[in-house]
Amino acid sequence: MGQTKPVLNQNSQQEDTKNRLLDAAEALFCENGYDGVSVRELTAAAECNLAAVNYHFGGKDKLYAEMFRRQFGIMIQRNIETIDRVMTDPGISLEDLLRAVMKPVMCSVIENETGGKVLRLLVRAVLNQQIDRNSFASEMKTQLFERLGRAILQLVPGIDPDKILLIVFSIDGAILHPFLFMDFYQETMPNLSIDDLLDHMVRFVAAGIRGYANPNQEGG
């Protein structure tokens, strides 16, 4: 308990290797996928020994999952905070809420942020059944969906609460599509700006929601 002693030395040293491995995992897995990266590549990038992955994480798969837990937790938390913050403003519109939720996600992929890349990899991992159902990802996402659903019910009167989950899923779909296939978007629409895209997304989804609130607008 000496006062001058830099007590963090031990922890920072061991945490350093773990974090270097997590950083390497983010960079390499996002680029080449789980099977496209070997433990040897990971440890080389992290400048540590081959055995470190098993020593610190207990295996390649555990490191993979830990990488998701770290990044996904941050992103969901940010999303929830965004909704809470926006909803304190009494004069807020549905469009404002949608844009606030959509913008950071779109920006993360346009600007090639780590969070965006990991989230994209997470979707791949879910589809590839590499991370199990009912895991942290599912729980976190459910929590976010509930929060978003409540906000929409609050902003748009006349929506059947029984349908709110479907609506939130559709919003998720509207976000996920450009998020996952941004390359394709930019390839087929080279002049598309991020604001143009957001304008479209907000407009399309808002109309979809509002159409739900006012049932008889046009006969199907």
Added chain:
Amino acid sequence: MGQTKPVLNQNSQQEDTKNRLLDAAEALFCENGYDGVSVRELTAAAECNLAAVNYHFGGKDKLYAEMFRRQFGIMIQRNIETIDRVMTDPGISLEDLLRAVMKPVMCSVIENETGGKVLRLLVRAVLNQQIDRNSFASEMKTQLFERLGRAILQLVPGIDPDKILLIVFSIDGAILHPFLFMDFYQETMPNLSIDDLLDHMVRFVAAGIRGYANPNQEGG
């Protein structure tokens, strides 16, 4: 050229092994992914020799691609025919078109059809960058998108043609989300029927499109 000779014997014999391999590929790859299936498992399931994959297809990756080409071609063709058929009816509505396009896709996943499973795997493969951009898949999809865009412009007057691609992408997103995450849908909404889901999708997307046609419905 004897009249009674069954001349197809040779061809059917060799095509048989190829088809057995393609069938095994569909079953196994869809279940476990590309890296999750070894050539030995494939040839065991197809009841042929280990070398057959390389002999008939030129490698594991070529078999993988060939499997997609066979199924995806069929599905896109069906989709295009559906649009063409529906659009010959002069009294058709936007909702009818959307439902006609969406229904077979949703049914394919609900009823666990091979086509649906392969299409789902194709999305995974695209995200995993296992099949190259500008391949058959991209061309086919572009063709379908153009057809769908023209149909919508025809059915809904007042849409800016410059925005039609974005709208079609959003429709694709609305379809892809339940298509990819049907497990999650059914888990969180156990009572959801296929018709309820289709009703929602059609309603949500149609409202999104119509909102585009009538810009000033609510101040954003």
Added chain:
DNA sequence: TAAAAATTGAAACAACTGTTTCAAACAACA
């Protein structure tokens, strides 16, 4: 400083990978 614990390093392990080889079996054709 001495003992104990945590971490690293280099090597080996055991299993599996996709592909190639080449002789044997098969088909079709003359």
Added chain:
DNA sequence: TGTTGTTTGAAACAGTTGTTTCAATTTTTA
């Protein structure tokens, strides 16, 4: 029926995989 070309079979190849081992080192505790 003999010849030719195609398809199969069993084995081997060359390489990579994730993980383990255990001694050497470093760090922490007493």
